[in-house]
Amino acid sequence: MRLHRNLVFAVIDTLHLVFNEDKYADKEISKTLKRDKRWGSRDRAFIAETTYDIVRWKRLYSEIADVKAPYTRANLFRLFTVWATLKGIQIPDWPQFEDTPTRRIKGRFDELSQIRKYKESIPDWLDELGEKELGKLWDKEINALNKQASVVLRTNRLKTNPKELQKTLDEEQIATKLLSEYPDALELYERQDVFKTQAFKKGLFEVQDASSQKIAHALDVQEGMRVVDTCAGAGGKALHLAAIMENKGQVIALDIYANKLKELKRRAKRAGAHNIETRHIDTTKVIKKLYDSADRVLIDAPCTGLGVLRRNPDAKWKLSPEFLKEITEKQSQILYQYSRIVKSGGKLVYATCSILPSENEKQIEKFLSTEEGEKFKLIKEQKISAYQSGYDGFYYAVLLKK
Structure with a gap:
């Protein structure tokens, strides 16, 4: 493969925004790809896949290149050098690539590949947490989550x-x-x-990933039901529910972010989903008005997103132990409050795109021991492993209100 200067520079520019300005990789890559209309599909693929690769293996490549944050332009070219060398791509004779120690790169790669936190390119705290929560399964799971996601x-x-x-x-x-x-x-x-x-x-x-598609089916919706999607976001699962219900009944899509609901309206129009009603959660009254009214309630809870690292590899560097503590507390609050929307005889599905028991089955155990949770019984749960399924890691629990 011959490296082209404008494509390499596009990768370096994007990495600068992701690593130094804490931007989201997917959004910055999307912006970069619009920069030059002359780029063909191969050029665009090179930019996207190379950027994602270097983001995914940031820690490993940084250790090999012996660079640390902040990532200067020279440091970013060193990371690119590691990527190219390990891919067997010839390094061009450009000033930015002077004195490339190819043999040392391969030797360091072999050495560091024996240590999981480097081999899988993850922070120390995340490696320790994964082993604590998942035991021996962590090795297989984090390895699967470092593979490129299929479409x-x-x-x-x-x-x-x-x-x-x-x-x-x-x-x-x-x-x-x-x-x-x-x-x-x-x-x-x-x-x-x-x-x-x-x-x-x-x-x-x-x-929509295959694992994510299981969630709407878990709700067991029927035509004519009233279904509430409490954390709808841009509405991937609400749209799926509307389709399963054949536009008969009502899907109420709630979210605290009005801009996401606006995007859902646009998607619903394109999909021909006419039974979706969006409601912005701007006060607690929006939730309280729905208490004891829904046949089915979906809580697709905010989470660490560890199950979708394959498509969002930069999440590894944005997460922290503090965020995990905050998000598990928020999950508990949401479960307790939003579960009240389910009417007697109705069903609640709690779901996350995480693989951590602390966000999943332990949340359900905790909820069922509360005053509100005592009104429910667990009838089904599924832990969807990225390693076993080949798709995203997910979890869902189906609860019946007595």
Whole structure:
């Protein structure tokens, strides 16, 4: 592979924003890709995948390159040198790459690959926490979470079905495979920009990981029900619920962020989901008005997001022990308050995209021991392992209100 100066510089510029200005990798990569209209699909893929790779392996590459924060431009080029050398890419004769110690890079890689926190490129505290909470499974789980995520689509059954969608995408040169364990899912054979397809513009699908698609089905919704999605965000699961209900009944999508609900409205219009009503949680009255009124309630709780590190590798560097403490307290509060929306005989699903028991089954155990939790009984729970499923790590519990 021959390295092109403008593409390498684009990677370095993006890494600077992610590492030094604490920007989100996905958003900065998206902005970078719009910088030069002359870039083709291979150029864009190089920028995105190289940036994600260096973000993912930041600690390992930093140790090999012997650099520390703040990441000066010279340090970022040293990280790039490590990446290129380990990929077997010839380093060009540019001033930025002078004195590249190729043999030392490979020797340090072999040495550090024997130590998990370097091999898997994670902070010390996270490595210790993972081992404490997951034991021997941590090795397999963190290894799986460092692999690049595949692209999975969710068929919008309001407009099509998986087999028809597969044919439609074939006509646009997007090759997919059906996933037998996931009734609405298609997985791309190769990474492609599906957002430019006519199929997407017509609302025939959404991009949604296979594990995430299990959550709406766990609610066991029926046509005509009143369903409340309490932490709806931009609405991936609310849209799925509307499709399962065939637009019959009511899906109330709540969130504390008005801009996310605005995005949900836009997505719902494209999807043809007419039974979704958005409500901004600007006061506690919004929740209290819904007490004892819903057949089904989804709490897709805010969490560490450790189960989705494959698609958000920079989360490893943004998380902290303090944040974990804050988020578990928030999860407890949300469970206690939002569970009151379920009416007698209704069901509550608590879900996270985390793999930590402290955010998952331990939260449910704690909730069931409270005054409000005593009104519920646990009827099902599933821990979705990234290592075992090949997709994101997730957890959900289904609770029945007596």
